[in-house]
Each structure stands twice: as C-alpha cells, then as structure tokens.
Amino acid sequence: GGNNYGVPASLYIGNSTATIRNCDISNSLNDGIRISGLSARPLIESCYIHDNAVQGINNTDTAYGSIGSALTLRNNTFARNGSWGAYLNLAAEISSNTFDGNANGLYISSGSGSGITAFSSNTFLNNIAHMAQIGPNVFLSGSGNMVGAGNKYAGINLAPATWSASGTLSPVGADLPYLMRTGEVWMGAGTTLTMAPGVVLKSRTARFGIVGTLLAVGTPEQPITLTSLRDDTIGGDSNLGDGAVSPARGDWSELHLGGAGTSGSRLENVVIRWSGGNNYGVPASLYIGNST
Numbered sequence: 066g067g068n069n070y071g072v073p074a075s076l077y078i079g080n081s082t083a084t085i086r087n088c089d090i091s092n093s094l095n096d097g098i099r100i101s102g103l104s105a106r107p108l109i110e111s112c113y114i115h116d117n118a119v120q121g122i123n124n125t126d127t128a129y130g131s132i133g134s135a136l137t138l139r140n141n142t143f144a145r146n147g148s149w150g151a152y153l154n155l156a157a158e159i160s161s162n163t164f165d166g167n168a169n170g171l172y173i174s175s176g177s178g179s180g181i182t183a184f185s186s187n188t189f190l191n192n193i194a195h196m197a198q199i200g201p202n203v204f205l206s207g208s209g210n211m212v213g214a215g216n217k218y219a220g221i222n223l224a225p226a227t228w229s230a231s232g233t234l235s236p237v238g239a240d241l242p243y244l245m246r247t248g249e250v251w252m253g254a255g256t257t258l259t260m261a262p263g264v265v266l267k268s269r270t271a272r273f274g275i276v277g278t279l280l281a282v283g284t285p286e287q288p289i290t291l292t293s294l295r296d297d298t299i300g301g302d303s304n305l306g307d308g309a310v311s312p313a314r315g316d317w318s319e320l321h322l323g324g325a326g327t328s329g330s331r332l333e334n335v336v337i338r339w340s341g342g343n344n345y346g347v348p349a350s351l352y353i354g355n356s357t
Contacts, residue, residue, distance in 0.1 A: 066093025066117070071128075074099035075117070078107050079128065085109045093117040097146070100124035100133035106157070108137045115144040120152045121167070125174060135180065138162055143170070150192075155203070158183040166191040170216075174224075175200040183207055184237055191215035198222040202230035210238030217306035218294075220244040220267060227251040231277075233259040234266070240301030245271040245317070246294060249345075252277045254326050262287035262334075267303050269294035270344055272318035276326050283334035293317055293339035315342035320351050327356040 066075045073095030076085070080102030090097040090112065097117040100107065105124065114121040121143040124133030135157040142163045143150030150167040151159075154174055159182060164170035170192040173182060184205040189196045190213025199205065199221060212219045220241065225248025234243060242265035249271050252258045256277035260266075262284045266273065273291065283289040293316035294304050304310070316339045322330055332351075340350040 066095040066097070068095055072099065073119070074123070077101075078105055078133075080104040081107060083107045086111055088112045090114045090121075091116045093119075096120045096123045098122045099126050100136065101126035101128045103132075103134045105133045106136055108139070109141060110137075110139040112141045113144070114141060114150070115146065118147045120149045121146040122151045122153070123149075124154050125152060143167060155180045156182045159187060160184070160207070161186045163188045164190075164192060164196075165213075166193075168193050169195040169198070171197040173199045173203045175203045180204075181206050181232070185209050187211070188213055189216055189219070193217055195222050196220060198224055200224045201226040201228040202232070204232035204234065205237050206233075206235060207237050210241055212238070212241055212301060215305070218244065218246060218304060219301060220303045222246050223250045225249055225271070227253045228256060228258075229253045231257040231259075233261055234264050235261040236263045236265075242267050242300035242303055244294060244303060245269070245273060247271075249274060251275070252279070260289050262289065265290045265292070265300040267292055267294045267296065267300060268317035268340075269304075270317055270342065272321050272345055272347070274321040274323060275330065276323050278327065279322065279330040279332070281330075281332045281335050285334055288334045288336050290336045291320055291338075291340070292336070296339060312339040314339060316340065318342045318344040319347050319349055321345075321347060321354075322352065322356050323354045325355055325357075327353075330356065 185207035245268040251274040260281040293312040
C-alpha cells in the first residue's frame with residue numbers, strides 16, 4: 066500500500082468482477098483494498114481485512130473512469146482499520162460480516178445514485194466513532210443485524226443531506242435505530258419516504274425535514290418512534306460515547322413538514338418525544354406548514 070505507482074492500496078481492483086475469498090489483507094500504509102470503475106462488482110468473501118492505516122475497503126476510487134459499483138461483502142471481518150472498515154459507493158449485498166474496533170465501521174455513500182442494499186446478519190462492536198452510516202438515497206433491506214458491545218454511537222447514522230430518491234426506512238435488527246447525529250436530513254421535493262412499523266429514529270439537535278411525502282404508518286404493537294439520541298428506553302443505548310446522560314426536552318429540534326408538497330403525508334401510531342429544541346426557529350416537536 067505504499068502508493069509508489071499511484072495506487073494507495075495493497076489490492077487494487079479496476080473494472081473487474083473478481084472473487085476474493087479467504088484472504089488476509091493487513092497493515093497497508095493506505096487502504097487494504099481499493100476498487101474503481103462501474104464494471105467493478107467483485108465478491109469479497111470470508112476475508113480478514115485488518116490494521117490498515119486508512120480504509121479496509123474503499124470502492125470510491127475514480128482511476129478507471131468512475132467510482133466502484135455495487136460489490137458484495139459476505140462473511141468478512143473488518144478490524145482495527147484507521148478510518149473505515151468499509152467505505153463504499155453502492156453495495157448489492159452486505160451480509161454476515163463483523164466490524165470490530167475500526168475508527169468507523171461501515172459507510173455506504175451512494176456516490177453514483179440511489180439503491181437498496183441487502184443488509185443482514187452483520188455484527189458491529191467496539192467501533193470508535195460511527196458504527197455505520199448511509200448517505201442520501203441509500204436504503205437498507207434485511208434483518209438480524211447485531212449491535213455488540215463498545216460502539217461509541219450504536220446505530221445507523223443518516224448522513225446530513227437532502228435525499229432525492231424515494232424509498233423505505235425499515236428496521237434491520239433488534240435495538241438498531243437510525244440516527245441523526247451530525248446534522249439535518251431532508252427528504253426533497255417529489256420524494257416519498259415510507260417509514261415501516263417499528264422504525265426508531267434518534268436525533269441529537271438536528272431536525273428531520275420533509276418537503277415531499279412522508280408515509281409513517283405504524284401499528285399499536287409496532288409504533289414508529291422519533292426520539293432523542295439519549296433515550297435508552299427504545300433502540301438500546303445509542304450514545305455510549307456521551308457517558309451516562311438522560312434525555313431532556315429540547316434534545317433535538319422537530320419533524321418538519323414544509324409546504325404543499327407534503328400534502329398527502331400520513332402519520333399514524335407515531336411517537337415523538339424529547340424534541341422541540343427550537344434549534345432552527347421552530348419551537349415545536351411537529352411542524353406543519355401549508356400542508357394538508
């Protein structure tokens with residue numbers, strides 16, 4: 066990974082559908098694996114990718130004309146990598162992997178558009194900052210993902226941005242909430258966001274803004290919950306890095322339905338608590354502006 070020829074990785078995959086299986090890749094000066102090109106859709110399976118100075122895997126390189134495409138990760142271990150265990154553009158499947166002790170665990174950035182990633186039976190533990198993060202227009206589908214001990218912020222952070230694609234936020238594991246820890250998230254004009262029953266979204270200071278359509282229809286048995294990052298009563302302890310703190314009124318701003326484009330939105334069996342922080346000039350937990 067010495068980057069002597071402009072390739073800052075131990076293994077470089079350009080526009081290839083190679084299979085990488087049962088490999089040990091470690092101690093790169095830069096990335097362990099770097100992937101480039103829209104035709105690059107490798108399968109990486111049963112590998113131990115650890116102790117690399119930057120990313121364990123990075124498929125956002127553009128040397129082959131475009132960032133890497135939708136790879137598949139199965140049954141790998143990403144451990145003690147210096148930036149992210151896996152820093153991805155889109156992914157077709159991420160299943161049965163372990164992310165342990167990385168500076169950050171998993172990031173799916175959506176650099177080349179929107180997509181649904183099959184996301185099942187992964188385990189996260191001891192990750193120092195973000196456990197997992199998804200960029201705008203990435204939606205996860207799956208179950209059985211586990212939050213182990215020691216994650217500083219246990220949950221899937223929504224990257225602060227305006228999302229331009231429609232999709233569904235679905236539960237993907239027990240005590241595995243979505244987080245808004247680093248800034249505002251907006252669903253853009255013309256989009257439809259569906260929040261499935263049982264989804265938990267936790268925020269710290271930020272607001273969740275909608276200028277498209279929000280369909281948040283829970284059930285009495287599985288309500289949809291929007292609450293504070295500090296609320297341990299649902300979705301587990303998501304802020305181990307903040308110490309033993311309790312939720313308080315105004316911990317986050319509001320759910321904001323703004324404009325005629327939100328007409329047709331529905332909220333049923335939704336719980337909103339510990340909000341109303343007036344961080345953006347809106348002193349309420351739920352704001353409805355020019356909407357039916």
